[in-house]
Amino acid sequence: MSRRALLELVAALAAAAIVLLVAALVPWLRFVLTIAIAKGIAVLGILLLLRAGQVSFGHALYVALAAYAAAFAAPRMPEALLLLPLGALVSGAVGLVVGLFVVRYREIFFGMLNLALSMVFYSVLEKFYALTHGTDGIRLPAIRYVGTALGPEEAGWATLAVAILLALGFGAFVRVYLLSPMGEALSAMKTRETRLEFMGIPARRVLLAAYVLSAVMAGCGGVIIAMTTRHVTPALAYWTASGELVFIAILGGAGSVFGPFLGAFGYELTRTYAAALVADAWQMILGIVLLGVILFAPGGLWGMGRSALRRRPAGEGAA
Amino acid sequence: MTALLAARGLRLAFGGVKAADGVDLDVRAGEHLAIIGPNGAGKTTFINMVTGYLKPQAGEIAFEGRPILGLSPRRIVRLGIARSFQLPQLFTEHTVLQNAALAVASRGTFWSAIRPLLDGAHVAEASELLGRFGLSDLAGRRADALNEGARKLADIAMALALKPRLLLMDEPTSGVAASEKMAIVETLVRVLREAGVTAVFVEHDMDVVARFADRVAVWNQGRISALGPPATILEDPAVQRDVIGIRVREGADAAA
Numbered sequence: 001m002s003r004r005a006l007l008e009l010v011a012a013l014a015a016a017a018i019v020l021l022v023a024a025l026v027p028w029l030r031f032v033l034t035i036a037i038a039k040g041i042a043v044l045g046i047l048l049l050l051r052a053g054q055v056s057f058g059h060a061l062y063v064a065l066a067a068y069a070a071a072f073a074a075p076r077m078p079e080a081l082l083l084l085p086l087g088a089l090v091s092g093a094v095g096l097v098v099g100l101f102v103v104r105y106r107e108i109f110f111g112m113l114n115l116a117l118s119m120v121f122y123s124v125l126e127k128f129y130a131l132t133h134g135t136d137g138i139r140l141p142a143i144r145y146v147g148t149a150l151g152p153e154e155a156g157w158a159t160l161a162v163a164i165l166l167a168l169g170f171g172a173f174v175r176v177y178l179l180s181p182m183g184e185a186l187s188a189m190k191t192r193e194t195r196l197e198f199m200g201i202p203a204r205r206v207l208l209a210a211y212v213l214s215a216v217m218a219g220c221g222g223v224i225i226a227m228t229t230r231h232v233t234p235a236l237a238y239w240t241a242s243g244e245l246v247f248i249a250i251l252g253g254a255g256s257v258f259g260p261f262l263g264a265f266g267y268e269l270t271r272t273y274a275a276a277l278v279a280d281a282w283q284m285i286l287g288i289v290l291l292g293v294i295l296f297a298p299g300g301l302w303g304m305g306r307s308a309l310r311r312r313p314a315g316e317g318a319a
Numbered sequence: 320m321t322a323l324l325a326a327r328g329l330r331l332a333f334g335g336v337k338a339a340d341g342v343d344l345d346v347r348a349g350e351h352l353a354i355i356g357p358n359g360a361g362k363t364t365f366i367n368m369v370t371g372y373l374k375p376q377a378g379e380i381a382f383e384g385r386p387i388l389g390l391s392p393r394r395i396v397r398l399g400i401a402r403s404f405q406l407p408q409l410f411t412e413h414t415v416l417q418n419a420a421l422a423v424a425s426r427g428t429f430w431s432a433i434r435p436l437l438d439g440a441h442v443a444e445a446s447e448l449l450g451r452f453g454l455s456d457l458a459g460r461r462a463d464a465l466n467e468g469a470r471k472l473a474d475i476a477m478a479l480a481l482k483p484r485l486l487l488m489d490e491p492t493s494g495v496a497a498s499e500k501m502a503i504v505e506t507l508v509r510v511l512r513e514a515g516v517t518a519v520f521v522e523h524d525m526d527v528v529a530r531f532a533d534r535v536a537v538w539n540q541g542r543i544s545a546l547g548p549p550a551t552i553l554e555d556p557a558v559q560r561d562v563i564g565i566r567v568r569e570g571a572d573a574a575a
C-alpha cells in the first residue's frame with residue numbers, strides 16, 4: 001500500500017470516528033449524519049460518471065427504486081442485511097437495462113435522458129395509488145439487524161454503523177477502481193473517446209460498467225434512507241432529488257472519494273442549520289455557496305482542503 | 320511476395336468527391352510503404368477504411384489473408400492493425416506515461432485488471448517504450464503540455480504499444496517544426512526497424528519519404544497513379560507535377 005493510500009485510510013477511519021462522536025454528543029444530528037452518508041454513497045456513483053465527463057440528472061431514480069424495493073419487501077423480510085443487497089440488486093438490474101440505452105448518448109442528451117426516465121418513475125409512484133399510496137408513500141416496519149429486533153435508539157445507531165461501513169467499503173472500492181485501467185479509461189473517455197476504440201477498448205462498455213456501479217451505489221444509499229426515515233415517498237425520485245446529488249458532487253469535488261462525503265455533510269448540515277436560522281432562505285444560502293464553489297473553487301470542498309494543506313511547507317513526497 | 324494487407328477495388332465517394340475510386344494496393348510484410356498525394360486525395364480515407372472507421376462502398380480488404388471489411392475498429396485493432404493520427408489523439412488530461420500505460424493495458428488483461436494502471440508491469444513497459452521514442456523526460460508531463468513533435472511521437476508510441484503487425488501512420492511529421500523533423504524521422508526509422516513492424520505512412524515531405532520509404536504509392540484523385548521505389552517515383556516528372564508541385568504551392572500559401 002502506498003503512503004498516500006495509507007494516509008487516506010487513516011483519514012477515512014478518523015472521519016468515521018468523528019461522525020460517531022458527533023452523533024453521540026449531539027443526538028439529534030445522528031439522523032442528519034446518516035442521511036448525509038447515504039447521499040454521499042449515491043454521489044460516489046455520480047463521481048464515477050463525472051470522471052467520464054457525463055452528468056446524470058436522474059440518479060434519484062435508483063435511490064428511489066431501492067428505497068421502494070426495501071419498503072415493499074420489509075413487511076415480509078425486515079432484515080437490514082437482506083434489504084441492502086435487495087435494493088442494490090434491483091437498482092443494479094434496472095441500471096443495466098437503462099444503461100444499455102443511455103450510454104449511447106453523451107453530455108446533455110445523457111443527462112436529460114436520465115432525467116426523463118426518473119420523472120417517468122416519479123409519476124408511476126404518484127399515479128398507481130393502489131400499490132404505492134401515491135404521495136402519502138409507504139411506511140416501513142421496524143427493521144431487524146442480523147436477526148435482532150432493536151429499539152428505535154439502537155436501530156438508529158445500527159443504521160449509522162451500517163452506513164459508515166458501506167461508505168468505507170464503497171469509498172475504498174471506487175478509489176481502487178479509478179486507478180485501475182477501467183477507471184483510467186473512464187477519464188480517458190472524457191478527452192478522446194474515439195481513440196479508445198482504436199486501442200481496442202470498448203468505450204461504451206466502460207461507461208456501462210460505471211453506470212451500473214453508480215446505480216448500485218445509489219440503491220444502497222436509497223435503502224439506508226428508507227431504513228432511517230422509515231417512510232418512502234415519490235419525492236425521493238423527484239428531479240430536485242437528482243439535482244441535489246449533482247449539487248453535492250460539485251460542492252464536494254470530483255477529485256477524490258472524500259469529495260462526495262464532504263459535500264454531503266456540508267449540504268445536509270447547511271440545510272439543517274440554515275433552515276433553523278433563516279427559515280425559508282436556506283435554498284438561497286445553498287445557491288450562493290454553490291455559486292462560490294463553481295466560481296472560486298472548482299475542485300470543491302476537497303480541492304479547497306487539499307490546496308490549503310499543500311500551502312503548508314509540508315514534506316509529502318511523490319505519489 | 321506475400322502481402323500482409325491486400326486491398327482490392329476499394330471505392331468510396333463523399334457526394335461527388337471520389338476519395339477512393341477502385342484502389343488495389345498490397346502492403347508487403349516488413350516494408351515501409353509511403354503514400355503521397357495532394358490534399359484531399361483520399362489518403363486519410365484509406366487509413367480510415369483499413370481500420371474499420373469508414374466502410375467502402377465496394378471492394379475487399381484482407382489482412383493476413385483474412386477479410387476484415389465490416390469489422391469494427393476495435394476488432395481490427397485486436398487482429399494486429401494499429402494507427403496513429405494526422406492530429407494526435409492523446410488523452411489530454413493524463414500524463415504521457417498514463418497515456419502509454421493505458422495503451423499497454425488495453426492490449427491484454429484489461430477487464431480483469433483491478434491493479435492500478437500505474438503499477439509495475441504496465442508502467443515498466445510504458446516507460447521502456449517512451450524511452451525508445453526519446454520521450455522519457457516528458458513522461459510525467461500532461462499530454463496537452465507537449466510541443467507538436469513530442470505529441471506526434473507519443474501518438475505513435477501509443478499505437479506501437481498495441482504491438483501491431485501493421486502500423487498505419489497519418490502524416491507523422493506534419494505540423495512539426497522543420498528543425499525538429501529529421502530528428503523525429505530518425506527516431507521513427509530506428510524504433511520501427513527494431514520493432515520489426517510493417518508500416519504504412521502518409522507523408523507530404525519528400526525528404527522524409529526518401530529517407531524512410533522502401534516503396535512509394537502516389538494517391539491521386541482516388542486512384543493510385545504510380546507505385547514503386549522512391550528513387551523512381553520521386554524523379555517521375557508526372558508525379559513531380561501532380562503531387563510535389565502542388566505541395567510547393569500550398570506550402571507557399573500556408574506560409575503567407
Ligand SMILES: Nc1ncnc2c1ncn2[C@@H]1O[C@H](COP(=O)(O)OP(=O)(O)OP(=O)(O)O)[C@@H](O)[C@H]1O
Binds near residue numbers: 358361364
Ligand atoms: N467522413 C467524411 N465525410 C465527408 N467527406 C469526407 C469525409 N472524409 C473525407 N472526406 C472528403 O474526402 C476527400 C478525401 O479526404 P482525405 O481526408 O482522405 O484526404 P487526404 O488525402 O488525407 O488529404 P490531406 O492531405 O489534406 O490530409 C476530401 O475531399 C474530404 O473532404
Ligand SMILES: [Mg+2]
Binds near residue numbers: 362489
Ligand atoms: Mg489526411
